[in-house]
Amino acid sequence: MKWMMKLARQTCCVYTVSAMLFLLLNLAIKGSLSNTYINARSFLLVFVFALFFALANLIYTLPKPSHGLRLALHFVMVVGSLYLFLYLPSGAGTATSGQMLILLLITLLYWLFMGVYLALTRTIRTQKTQKNEYQSVFKK
Secondary structure, X not given: OHHHHHHHHHHHHHHHHHHHHHHHHHXXXXXXXXXXOOOHHHHHHHHXXXXXXXXXXXXXXOOOOOHHHHHHHHHHHHHHHHHHHHHHHHOOOOOHHHXXXXXXXXXXXXXXXXXXXXXXXXXXXXXXXXXXXXXXXXXX
């Protein structure tokens, strides 16, 4: 039950942030607030993307499989869901070369953001371990 609540909470967070980003992107492209909307089909596809993204995050936090396997699963789920549920249904590019270029761009952005995330978490983790815990001088 705890796992399902965590999945629901992360799905809602990712859905809200990604929907707001798409609305802001739409606003930036149109240049005004008139006719700035996302249709219902697109909102539902953003929800499916958010669900897969949250599931990938939960899989990444599991302790059992190796870090490399968890990272590979996270990569495949995030990039695959972004490509399948957000880019392909939009019909923006029909040429195969354009679709491959977008997939390459998504992959590059994923590794850029994941590299920053991994560097920050490693820095925070090393700072936590370097702190000396209080040791009593008056040991028995």
